[in-house]
Every structure is written in C-alpha cells, then in structure tokens.
Amino acid sequence: MNKKYILRALGFSLALGLFSCEDKLNELRPEQDLTEESAFNSEATAMSSLYGVYSTTQNFEIFGGLGHVIGDFQADNVQFVGSFPTLQEIQNFNTVGANLTIQNLWQVHYRAITRANNVIAKAPTVEDPGFTEAEKAQVVAEAKFLRALLYFQMSNFFSQPFQLSGGDNLSVPLVLEPFTGEITFPERATLNQVHAQIEKDLTEAIPALKTASQFGDPSEARGRATVGAAKALLARLKLYRENWSQAEQYAREVLADNSYSLASDYSFYNANTSEDVFTIQNSAIDNGRTGSGGLASYYRPAASGGRGDAAYSSGLLESYEAGDKRLSSLSSEGVGADGGTYIFTTKYPDAVNNADNAPIIRTTEVVLTLAEAIVRQATTVAGAQEAIDLINPLRVRAGLATYTAADFTSTADLLATVLEERRKELAFEGLRRMDLLRNKMPLKTSGEGASKAVFGGDLTILPIPQRELDINPSLVPNPGY
C-alpha cells in the first residue's frame, strides 16, 4: 500500500513537473519597465518621456552639481580644497583625456540630448484622441528648449569661445535624431553650427511654449521650459556671440514679462519666485544620498553634511565691498575637505538631502545681460545711463551705495563694473568661467596651473573623452590633450 501511494505521488509530481511550467518561459515580463511599444502610446506616457528628459538633467553631471561646480572652480571664484583627483586635475589645468568625471559629463549630457531627440521625434506620432496638436507641439518645444540648453553647456565646456576664432573652431557632435539601433559616428560640428542649432531649436520652440503665467503652479512656471526661459537663453547665446543688439532685444523681451522681476532680498534661492527664469526643481528623492551628490555636497562644509570641497576663493572674497550682503547673507565659515577653515556659500544649503533647486537662468542674469549689451553698444557713459539704472537696484539689494554716471571715466570702466557685479551676483551659479573666457581674461592668475589658464590656452577647455575618441573614429581630440 505504501508503495502504491508513493508511486502515485511520484507519477503526479512528474506530470506536474513536465506540464505545468511550459508557459512561464514566454509569459514572464519585466515589472519595472515598459517596452518600447508602450512608451509612446498615450498622452500620459509621452508626457512621462518628456519629464524623463527633465529628470535626466537633474543628474550630478548636468545640473545636479558638476556643471555649476566646473563653471566656478575652473575659474577664479572657487578655491577647490577637495582631493578628488579628477576634479583636482580640472582645477589645476592638468586634465587628461581619460578623466572619468569628464567622460561621465559627456555621457550624461548626450544621454539627456538623445532622450530629448526621442521626444521630439515620437511625441507627434502618438495616437491618443485626448492629446491635442497644441499639446504635442508644447511637448516638442519643451524638449527642444532642453536640447538647446544641453548643447549650450556642452559647447561651453568642450570648445574654445567664439572670441578666439569667430566660432569656426570645433565644438561637439550635433546629434538630432533618435537612436534607432544603428550606431553612428558623428563628427564634431563647429561652434557656429552648434550655436545655430541652439538658436533654431529655441526660436522654433518659442511659439509653442507656455509663458510662466500660463502655468499655475510656481514650481511649473519656474521649473518648466517657458517663453521667458527660451528668450533668456537666446539673450545669453547672443551675449556670448557678441551680438549685442540681439542680446539686448531678447533680454528686454524677457524683462517685459511681469512674471520676472528682481527679488528684494536673497531669500529667493529655492523659493520659485520672480527671480527664477528657469530653475531645475529638485526634491529629496531626486538627488538623494544614493546618487553622486549634489550642489550642496561640494559647496557645504562637513558640519553641514557636505564635502567642503569648493570654498570662496580669496579673489572673490576680496571683490566684495565691506557690507555687501551678497557675501554676508550668503556665506558661512566651515571646515573644508583639507581640514582648513574657509568661507562657503549658502546658496545651496541642503547637503543632507541635496534637495536644493539648481538655478539655471535668473532674472538678475537677464538684467545684467541687458546692462552689458547696452554698455557694449554705447559710445559714452552718458549713453549707457540705462545700464547704470539697471545695476543700481542690485547694489541697493546688496546694501551698497548706488552709482551715477560720474563714477565712471569711460564705457570700459562701466563695463568692468557691470562684469564685476555679474561676478558677485552669480558666483557659484556656473557662469564665471564663460564670462572670463568671452572677455579674453585668464581663468586663474595665481596658484597651480595658472600659466595654462590664459585666454586661448589649450587646457582652458575640457578634453574630448579618450573613450569617445577610441570608439568614434570621426572625432578629433582637442589640441593639447
């Protein structure tokens, strides 16, 4: 009896083993991912793919920290006291093509660019009755804005400025189509070609974008691509290309929108106010500890939970007049990564969660761009009175005396003041490096690597990553690497 029972059980289990499991091989599906067909099949998924592009720009390598940090420490605003070799190399103008930080920077920028390409190509093809043509156009326009912004940052890092050779020099490869699976080996475009594409994307985007006021929620009005943001970026582009009249025109158009005005004090960081033209919206879950850090992790000292890597340089400290609130209300003393005591910025206070928003374009920058464009076109100080009137509110906000035309001996003198105000206002927001380069000034005048930091110096721009040179035979390296 025993035997019969066991035989029966055995037969049963054999049958179970053989016949019950076949289908599972074909039925198992990923649980955390959608397949390609379902990623662009509705308005919801198309919108999600657009948010995915914004999300990618939150990465450390784009607007999560590195972009801003390099823009200030490969310049004279930041004393880099950290020890991470790949960053130290950049600070000391001693970088090599194998620098992993730069390789990652390149990688993640193109990751975001190709995700934008995907949205630009596929959003219009989505078949969803609820997804109107205007909505599709807006999705495409936002992706184009992001693409323009990304190419702008890339061209700043990897090519010599327009001022060196009028923009005929090599910049980065322009990839505008979604990846189909077929590997392409794009060549580097010239700086003029990259700039032309940025202008094209932005001007095409403007008609379909919303204005800030059309977004109800402040975090959307400041954190999504808007008409104001696109025009402000065009103003910056024109400024970098020394097209002063167009820079002036776009800046004026931005400031004409009453969504943008100067804040009365410095509590606007992280607050989505009229100071923000375009600001990446971060929360604790976006840039948490499991990621690669964030702005605050570099700019805050250990006691606040940061690395204490990027302190005020002595030159920047000296540039502030006594009582300047841009120093007194936006800094604190702390212990740096090397154990020394330094002054650190408080623009990005949250080193524990790295949840600080990343300012990309501020109203103050647009004001300063307008002021500079006016001065550049003026022949006399008196003719640039509007520029003086533009910077005076910034000085009042900083608790400083205002200027009159009599304070300036020449337009060059006034220009120097506008640039100095720009430095002090926008310190640690990633713009200093390009402001020096486009004014043909050395990135650094003392310390390790200063001799290589001169205008036009090969090492003032980043190397095309060795990995990319290895894989893509169409790429040529930057000279000096």
Place this chain on the structure above:
Amino acid sequence: MKKRLLFSLFIVLVLAVPAWAQQSRTVNGKVTDQSSGQGLPGVAVLVKGTTVGAATGADGTFSINVPGENNTLVFRYIGYTTKEVAIGNSSSINVSISVNDKQLQEVVVVGYGTQNQRVSTQSVATVDALSFKDTPLTSPQQLLQGQAAGVQMTNSSGVLGAAANVRVRGVSSITAGGQPLYVIDGVPLNDGGYSFTQGASSGLNPLLNINPNDIESMSVLKDAAAVAIYGSRGANGVVLINTKSGSKGQKTQVNVDYFTGVSEATNQLKYMSAEEYRTFRTAVANARGTAVPSFGNGVDSYDWVDGVTQKGSISSYSLSARGGNDKTTFYVGGVYSDEEGFTIGNELKKLSGRLNLAHSVSDNVKIGVNYNLSNSDMRRVGLENSTAAPLTGAYLQSPWVTPYGPDGNFQNTGFIVNSIAQDALTINDFNLMRSTGNAFAEITFLNDFKIKTDWGIDFVETDAKYRDPDILSPGGYGYRSNIADNKWLTTNTLNYNKFFDGHTIGALVGHSFETSRFDDMLVEGSGFASDDLPNVGSASTPLSTSATGSEWALESYFGRVNYDYNSKYLLEGTLRRDGSSRFGANKKYGTFYAVSAGWVLSEESFLQNVGFLNFLKLKTSYGTSGNDRIGNFAYLGLFAGGSGADYNGKSGLIPTTVPNPDLAWEETAQFDITLNATVFERLDIEASFYNKNTVSLLASQPYPYTTGFASATRNVGEMRNRGIDLMLTSRNITRPDFEWTTSLNMGFLKNEILSLPDNKDPEGRNFISGSTAQRAIEGESLNTFYLVRYVGVNPETGNAEWLDKDGNVTTTYSTANRVVAGSAIPDFTGGFTNRIRYKAFDLNTFFNFSYGNKVLIDGLRFTENMLSAFNKSTDLLDYWTPENRDAFAPALNSPTLPNFAQLSTLHLQDGSYLRLKNVTLGYTLPQNLVAKSKVLSSARVYVMGQNLWTLTADNFRGPDPEVSANGGSNQVAGESFFALPQPRSITGGVNLTF
C-alpha cells in the same frame, strides 16, 4: 586530430569484442552488505578470467552462467572491497561484501549522479572531506584555492564575507556572469547581488552560509563531458557540493569541534606621520610658489591606520552526529561562529543547522530530505572604494586631523569619514537568512531502472539596516533594505543500468524546471529628532521608497548514456536542451551536447607485465555548454519609471536598454584530453590539455555615448582559453605509524581574445574596456593592462619621465601613449600540500602560488599624489634634489610633478607570489587515555597558522599581491583600491569524537 583519436578508439573497441565461451553452468546467489545484511542491488558479478558477468537485482540476488573451466567469481561494487570467491562445486553462493573507505574515494560526484573514477570519462576535480577535515575553516570558498588544478581562486579582500574570484579553466565570458555554478545536493544556488553597497567592492561570498563541516565532497566539473549536462549554465564550470549522510547500521558518531584564533593584516601600505606630512607639503608649496596649506593648529597628529586596525578574532563551535539503522540514515550538523575582522566595525556571526535524512520504505523505494537553515549576522564597513571604509579613509586622512574635537567628543572629519566615530555610533548591520534543501523519492524497478523525483528550494532573505548619527550626517540618515530571492525547482530523472557479459550500459534521462523570483525593498530617509531613534520610520524626509521585483524560469530536458566494456573501453554521450525566459522568442531554446571516450590501457594484456604501472587511462571529450547569466530581460528595449525618471512630482520614463530580439546564449566548445596514471603504487598523475572556445560571446558592445547608450549586450566576439592542468599526488611513506603524502597541482592557462565587435584602438585592434586601466584586446588576453609606461625620475633634471607610443622618453603624460603593459591573468597558479602523520602528530602545510600576472595597486595613485591633501606614502620623501639624484619622486618644482600620480605602469606591479597559506600541527591523544574517558573515541588538539609567509616579486609596493577588488568581475581582475589585505591568523582548536 581529435576526430582521428575518437575514431581509433572506436576501432579498438569493436575489435576487442571477443567470442563468447561455449560450455556453461548456472550459479545463483545473493550479495549482501556485511554490516547491515541487506541485499545490495547492482553489484557486478564477474567470472574471473573471462568477460562473462551479471549484476545483482534489487534484492541482491544474481544468476550467472559460468563457462566450463572457470572457477572463481569476482564481486565488484562501487565503494566496496572487491571480493573473489571460489565456486567449487556449488551452484549457490551467498557473499557479503564490506565498505572500503579507500574505494569510496574513487566515487566521483558528477552532474545528476555519481561515477566510478576509474571508468569515468569526465574531467572532474574533487576536493573531499578528508583533505580538509583537520583544517578549521568558516567558509567552503577557501577550499577551492590551490586544491584543484585549473581552478583559480583569488580572494578579493580581507573584509569578512567578501566574494572571491573563482575561475574554472579561465573565464568564458566577457559581460555575462563568469563565476562557476554552485550546486548543493542538486540545487543550483541563486547568485543574485544581495549586498547593499558596503564592504568589499566584490559583493558577498555566495557560499557564506554553508558550513564546511557539512560537506562530504566538492566536485569541480571542468571539461565538456562533465558540464554539458548543465547546458546553458555550464560554460564557467560547475561546483557540485554534496553534503554528508549517515551509513546504514552505523553506530551513531558524534563530533565536536571547537577552535579559536586571532588575526591581523599581513601587510600595510606606507603612510606619513603628521610631522612628515606637514614638512613635505610645506616643502611642495614653497617649491611651487603656492600657498602653504592649513594644518589645523599645527601640532595635532593621529595615526589613523593604527586607529582603525585591531586584533581580529574568530571562534567556532560545531557539533554533528551521523549514523543509521537498517532502514534510516541521518546526518545532523550545526555550527556557530563569531569572527571579528582586523579593521574596526567588521564582524560576522553565523549560525547554521543541517538535517540530512534518508529512509528506505522498502527494498526498492527510498525517500529523503537534505535541509540547511542558516543565519548570518554581519556588522559591515563602508565600501572599500569609498572614504567610508576604515582602512581606505585611514590611508587618505590627513594625519593632523583627529577623530575627537577639542571638547573630547567625536568630530565630523568631512569627506573622509571619521570611521572611528562610525564604528562607535553608526548602525551598519546586515542579516542573511538562507534555507536550502531538497526532498526526493526514488524507486528502483525491473531491477535495472530507477526513477527519482527531487524538489529543491533556495530561499535567500536579506535585511540591511543603516543609520548614521547626527555628528556624521547632520540630522541623521538611515536606510533599510530587504531582498528576497526565492527559487524552487523540480528535477525528475530516470536511470537505467545494465551489466551483461562485460558490457555496462548506463542511461539517464531527465527533466527539470527551475524558477526564481527576486524582490527588493528599500526605504531611506533623513532628519531624525534624535540619534536614539534607530529606524527609518522616524525620519522626517523620505529619500527613497522603492520596491522592485523580477522573475526568471528555465526548463530543461537532458540525457546521458555511458557504456563501458570490461572497465577498459569507455564511451559517454550527453545532451541537454534548455529553454529560458531570459531570451526572446527567436532564441528561447538552446541545445548543448558532449561526447567522450576513454581507454584504460592498464587493463590491456600488453601492459599487465609492466610492474611499476598500476593504472593508466587516456580519455578525451568534446562538447558544448552555455551561459545565460545576463539580466532577465536584456532582449527587450526598455523604459524605466520610478525615482530615477520623475521630475517635480510627475512620473517620468527614460529609455534604459536597446532592444535585441536575437540575443542568444553564448556557447563554449571545449576539447579535453586527459591522462590518469598510478605508478609504483604511490604516485598518482593526472594531466589534461584543454582548449575552450567561446563563440557568440555575450559582450557589452560599447556604443559611442552620442547614441545615448553606453553599451548593449550583444552576441559578438570569440575567446579562447587553452591550458594544461596537472595534478601529482605522491604517497611518499605509508607505514602504519608514519605517513607522508605530497600533492602538487598546477593550472597553466593562456587566454586570448580572438575577435570582438568593431571598436578599434589606434593600432587597429578591436577592444572592450573593463576599467580605466584594463581592457580586452583582440590578440591579447581578456584582462590586458593598457597603460602609459612610466620610466622614472631623470637623475639630471629631476623630472618624471614616461615613454611615448614609439618608446621615446618624454616628460609629457598623455593617455594617447597607452600601450599593452601586461595581463592580470597568471601564466600558472596552483597549490603544494604536504601531509605528514608521525605517530600521534600530524603536520599539514599548504602553499599556494600564482605566477606571471600583473596587479594594479590603484590606491597608490592617491597616496603618491604629491599635490593633494590626502595623506601620502613615505616613498614620496625620496624626492629629487641636486643631492638626491637617484630619487623615487620628481623634484618638487618639476613641471611633471602634477602628473606623477597619473595612472601609469608606476602603479602596476608583478603579482606573482608564493604563500604559505596554511600550516597545521595536530596531536591526537593516545587511545588508552581516550578510552579511560569511557565516552570519547578520539581526541585531537591542533594549532594552525594562515598566511604566515608570503614571497612577492622584488619591489612589490602593494599590501598584498592576492587581490581582485572587483571580485567575480570578468573584465576587471587584479586591481585593488585599498582592498584589505588577507589576514594573518593563528588558530587553535580541538576535535572530539564520541
């Protein structure tokens, strides 16, 4: 050549079939086990001097026709002493035979069964319990080092519980998993990543929860004949672990083992004192005209390396019992061990219990269960590749920074974590629970058939808990992570064994289905009201709330047929067909096979008179196996959501992989020829030559980043592993009171990349990068270092100098000058063991060695960086001055100084070593003394030293040449980033048997 060999074997086989004898008489009888009296099925009954034979039935009875003149029967059974009985005039003969321990060792565990080593045509290296029973170990992983030719095992780090890099006859994959498949009592172990990024960069030892005392034998399946039965998972070798069982009618034997010991680091890197550091950095700053950096108050100093190291400790208590009656056999084993590493904050406690039970329901029905439940509790330390690891931080921390502030309390030391405060205040706990086991039933019927159904599970549950206090992370920070990886499988086999007239035929067919589900959950938060709130639930800001899951399934059909004629001519064929959920519809199924043949030359009459030759066998095999260890859905183009894709509170989607519906198994074809011999009754020789070719390699084809993707998994490329395995065992002295055995095993390996996807270096060779320093290059090995060559400091100028691509000396460092600089794969590795027993004393020494490989001590790039704020190697004090021209480091004002620490051959070292891995001295108490105790049957005390002595290459500048910081990574071998060196330990213990 191999085809011709197979053909000639076949011819020999056909010609050798002799004519049958004519006259005969019938003899009947029964064969029983001497100790239990039970009938033994399947015993070979042979008529001596003829080819006539029969096998016993299920109850042990037999019937045989004996040709005319012959008068002796031979009874042969695996694991039993062969017995010869004169027939005389009787027509009925009953025989009892007894277990032979020595013969038992000749049984080799193979996939889905066992074989007699003498007639097996598979290449299997066996590590049996006898070879390690006197050695205290806490993980069976260590048993794979230097014990089996062709198995290269490299410890990745001295961190407790770190995975080792195990390669069987070289690695057969580039991107897909390259570690062998571990199978315990027929249950293939799950091999997911269970470790939240802590400890060694290599992840956790997959055998962490296995108690070495429970192991009866470990078999490493090496050639195609052995691994083809594991089909799509066999290409990187298979390690079969069989656990202990009791014997029928055995008096219950109880074993108690206890050992305890201490450990310390074998070696450390050099580092400066605070005084040296301040002087050096001041000199650098002055020479370069830069500001002298801040050194705090200028007088503080702290020796961080000393502060984070301690005397490690280990103690282990184990108890086991085995025995059985005529129907039931059992083994129970339990162990508790407690280890503390030689760096602070690193502890491992293990508790494990096993029950193996088998019961004969009747003469032909047997059921049983093997079950192991284990629990490991760890206190972990930060990832070695981060400044949160105690020793990494200790080498890098400026020596004037102190763990305590002026107020005497711990202070936050910033980017380089205060690991002394961490040890005291941070919770970093990890718990791993694992239940592995199987239940089976087997029925023997019609004498020759056996059907078996086997159901197995491997349930892994992990729980990681982390909590930083306010001082280390303002407001506090914590996470909790749970992972479950639960597998079940069923294996159903039918066996047929038939012996007749000298022919033995064995056949196996089977079906198995295996599926596993991996789930993980993570919650992470910051902002705690107090350090006294340990759980994430008390955090004010949630950082992560994640739960993911994934599942795979594998369905297989397999079969094996073997044939032997008179234990002289051997043939075997294997076939397996696997279907996997991991591949697309186009490539869901794969078929793998092997054929093998052997010839026992020593059974031939022409070799019978060669006195010194006791055994000689030549065997050869050819076949295929595969590898399925890629992600579960790598064939689909995927878009992920979650917290990696969201923006401003809205859910996002990001593309993560490129679709590839044609993604298929990679396939490894292996040829093997092996010679086994025993000469002078004391020397065993095994020599194998093998050639493994892997085609359609699952490789991450690197994409230009301008595609938006870094790489995609493709079936591209071809790689060859070719080598020789050599094992020699010599029983030098075999007297009753004096035994001395020497064994040597060596594995020679040459790995070569034959082709790769189109991705050319400046020399026009395709390559795939593994790390910044290492790549697979066509025509070179998988682990080729590709570096700028460093020359030294020019005695005239004080500049550091490198070679450019053409070999000209240059003071410019450029990554464009990188060239092939050596391989991380050794020319040969192996082990050398001596066991001596003299009267009551036993002495066991074991050396292991590695030769011809390079290792990259990557941490030197940081400790030899002359500009950074990190602490530095004292080697830098030997910098160039006009008075010190033969210097290690460049002049302090040299323009080459900033590049001195750039990655170059300066950091690449000769990784060859010879290490006294283990020496054990034991003393067995005299029997008369033991007998007085009434309960004890034997007692032994011993002392063991591990890693007591290491011979490295001249000028080796790392802490330890035995390093593989990336653990089981295929593409990155022999690199170290402050990986903990192996511990040097002294252990003492006692074994008692009751």
